Amino acid sequence: MSIEQSYAGKTVLVTGGAGFIGSHLTDRLVALGARVRVLDDLSDGRADNLAGSMAAIEFREGSITDPEALDAVMPGCDMVFHLGANASVPRSSERPDYDFNANMAGTFQVLEAVRRHRAGRLLFASSAAVYGEPQTESGQMGEDHPLVPKSPYGGTKLAGEFMIDAYTRCYDLDHRRVRIFNTFGPRQRKYVMFDLLEKLRRDPTRLEVIGTGDQQRDYNYVEDTATALLVVGAHPAARGRVYNIAGGRPVSIRALVDHIIELTGIPRPDIRYTMESWPGDVVRMVADTTRIGRELDYQPRVGLEAGIRHLIDWHREQFSPPW
Numbered sequence: 510m511s512i513e514q515s516y517a518g519k520t521v522l523v524t525g526g527a528g529f530i531g532s533h534l535t536d537r538l539v540a541l542g543a544r545v546r547v548l549d550d551l552s553d554g555r556a557d558n559l560a561g562s563m564a565a566i567e568f569r570e571g572s573i574t575d576p577e578a579l580d581a582v583m584p585g586c587d588m589v590f591h592l593g594a595n596a597s598v599p600r601s602s603e604r605p606d607y608d609f610n611a612n613m614a615g616t617f618q619v620l621e622a623v624r625r626h627r628a629g630r631l632l633f634a635s636s637a638a639v640y641g642e643p644q645t646e647s648g649q650m651g652e653d654h655p656l657v658p659k660s661p662y663g664g665t666k667l668a669g670e671f672m673i674d675a676y677t678r679c680y681d682l683d684h685r686r687v688r689i690f691n692t693f694g695p696r697q698r699k700y701v702m703f704d705l706l707e708k709l710r711r712d713p714t715r716l717e718v719i720g721t722g723d724q725q726r727d728y729n730y731v732e733d734t735a736t737a738l739l740v741v742g743a744h745p746a747a748r749g750r751v752y753n754i755a756g757g758r759p760v761s762i763r764a765l766v767d768h769i770i771e772l773t774g775i776p777r778p779d780i781r782y783t784m785e786s787w788p789g790d791v792v793r794m795v796a797d798t799t800r801i802g803r804e805l806d807y808q809p810r811v812g813l814e815a816g817i818r819h820l821i822d823w824h825r826e827q828f829s830p831p832w
């Protein structure tokens with residue numbers, strides 16, 4: 510069955526649907542003919558991320574930690590994409606209590622609501638942060654890599670995964686988990702790429718970059734991540750499985766900075782690396798994506814360079830930089 514057929518006419522809840530990835534996923538689900546409900550407390554998300562879909566969806570402002578809010582959106586759901594969370598590693602190291610509430614207590618309440626209302630299927634957005642630093646010679650992390658999170662964020666995502674596993678054994682939950690590596694694109698108003706563009710908007714002649722520039726990341730464009738979520742959500746073989754989602758083209762932050770400068774078209778600024786990062790930062794985060802390719806026939810389509818172009822176009826539209 511194609512992805513289109515899997516979602517048409519289905520009732521789908523997206524927690525965190527007003528966020529960066531959640532809003533792109535919501536747009537895609539609406540286009541595929543699903544009846545979409547979004548639950549988001551707008552702590553990080555924005556209603557205007559959903560501008561293109563708002564008229565077609567049922568949007569509820571509320572928290573996943575609140576059983577009543579979940580009771581309002583869960584009945585009759587065929588599928589739940591659970592993305593609502595604190596998604597920031599630096600914030601999790603400053604405010605672990607926030608992660609504990611949103612990511613652990615929130616995921617527990619989502620599981621309880623799925624159980625109460627016998628919702629059909631759950632996809633949990635976990636993170637590459639559950640792996641910690643790579644422990645393989647190649648530096649790549651497959652789904653069987655040891656789970657040694659370095660940040661409270663990674664710890665809460667792993668706790669969510671374990672809880673979902675336990676619910677599956679105890680209550681025969683139909684679940685899938687994805688470990689998302691770095692995703693980027695329009696509507697993302699935080700993290701490295703956005704910060705770089707914002708700094709260059711304020712002063713295109715100089716650029717301070719956090720860290721050494723040697724950190725490696727495996728960026729996936731947001732449309733490709735949304736496609737991966739739809740594929741994992743729909744594919745019968747994905748039941749009970751966990752999949753890495755990444756671009757499959759690792760890049761150092763130094764190379765990324767060069768790409769961004771080149772694609773903005775500005776003269777090369779004076780670049781300074783701070784040589785220090787935030788607590789919990791992982792130096793090399795590179796995925797082995799063999800499993801999702803082999804089992805579900807998923808490959809990213811947009812890629813890094815075209816994705817950065819889309820991001821810069823969006824940035825120009827939103828923030829009118831001088832370039």
Ligand SMILES: NC(=O)c1ccc[n+]([C@@H]2O[C@H](COP(=O)([O-])OP(=O)(O)OC[C@H]3O[C@@H](n4cnc5c(N)ncnc54)[C@H](O)[C@@H]3O)[C@@H](O)[C@H]2O)c1
Binds near residue numbers: 554
């Ligand atoms: N962006 C990435 O590179 C990346 C990487 C790994 C994992 N993830 C995971 O993917 C998911 C989406 O990430 P994102 O980048 O779109 O982040 P985001 O911050 O843009 O989206 C998260 C959304 O969850 C909402 N939210 C937070 N706490 C909530 C609560 N208690 N109740 C209801 N809604 C709440 C926020 O308002 C926001 O809209 C998250 O679970 C995140 O941990 C993202």
